[in-house]
Amino acid sequence: MIRIAANLSTLFADLPIEARFEAAARAGFAAVEMQFPYAWPARHIAALLAANGLTLALINAPAGDFARGDRGLVLGDEDAFRRSIDQAIAYAQATDCRRVHVLIGNGPPDAVAVRRLREAARRFSGHGVALMLEALNPLDQPGYALPDLAAADALRIAIGEANVRLQLDAYHLLRSGGDPLAAFDRLGGHVGHIQIADPSDRGEPSEPVLFDVLDTVAASGWDGFVGAEYNPRGKTAAGLGWARRYGVVPGERTDG
Ligand SMILES: O=C(O)[C@H](O)C(=O)CO
Numbered sequence: 387m388i389r390i391a392a393n394l395s396t397l398f399a400d401l402p403i404e405a406r407f408e409a410a411a412r413a414g415f416a417a418v419e420m421q422f423p424y425a426w427p428a429r430h431i432a433a434l435l436a437a438n439g440l441t442l443a444l445i446n447a448p449a450g451d452f453a454r455g456d457r458g459l460v461l462g463d464e465d466a467f468r469r470s471i472d473q474a475i476a477y478a479q480a481t482d483c484r485r486v487h488v489l490i491g492n493g494p495p496d497a498v499a500v501r502r503l504r505e506a507a508r509r510f511s512g513h514g515v516a517l518m519l520e521a522l523n524p525l526d527q528p529g530y531a532l533p534d535l536a537a538a539d540a541l542r543i544a545i546g547e548a549n550v551r552l553q554l555d556a557y558h559l560l561r562s563g564g565d566p567l568a569a570f571d572r573l574g575g576h577v578g579h580i581q582i583a584d585p586s587d588r589g590e591p592s593e594p595v596l597f598d599v600l601d602t603v604a605a606s607g608w609d610g611f612v613g614a615e616y617n618p619r620g621k622t623a624a625g626l627g628w629a630r631r632y633g634v635v636p637g638e639r640t641d642g
């Protein structure tokens with residue numbers, strides 16, 4: 387059975403953080419992910435996970451000031467990047483989270499970026515954490531270092547550490563004309579996390595290709611999590627019908 391994780395930065399986002407965890411558990415999720423948990427103490431997040439019986443599948447490392455246009459710290463000041471990795475490790479340890487997405491920044495990843503990411507991956511490895519690389523589509527995120535999965539995979543290979551994995555976000559791929567099924571077929575062995583949203587408006591999954599992706603991934607025996615990283619068109623709970631066939635059913639939770 388495929389494991390769907392509620393992205394608590396986008397789902398139930400109208401609720402206070404404590405209520406988001408409760409709502410996810412009540413809706414039938416056994417796992418959650420968070421883009422940036424750093425506004426709350428790590429021990430608070432850990433307590434909310436434990437109280438609601440939830441696994442934290444993925445967090446992002448601090449990526450700078452999104453409102454100002456930052457999209458990662460790898461290409462910037464070295465100390466700021468190191469501090470972001472320190473903070474990500476502290477949160478991952480406190481919450482037993484095994485995947486950390488490191489956003490790179492705007493501009494092509496150079497040799498310095500490869501070295502910094504290699505060091506970060508080695509540090510993550512000591513804590514049982516995988517370093518995730520995700521492509522962000524150039525329509526929404528012009529200038530981002532990894533505009534497609536091929537660029538993310540080239541960077542993965544250049545870094546050359548076994549715990550560097552790809553984060554296949556079907557929304558970003560589809561939005562820029564990519565084919566997530568072909569990508570999973572080609573690179574599935576290196577994919578450590580998947581995310582979905584409808585390519586039309588980043589809302590609830592409705593395009594048939596997304597269900598083809600989920601069914602293909604489930605049939606393949608791939609054992610990661612699929613993050614529901616979308617912006618609900620209405621109340622989150624009312625839009626979760628799509629997830630029932632993947633085991634997200636109120637009152638019928640399976641282990642995450
Ligand atoms: O935007 C996305 O798809 C990423 O998954 C993310 O977390 C960047 O904030």
Ligand SMILES: [Mg+2]
Pocket residue numbers: 520555581615
């Ligand atoms: Mg994503």
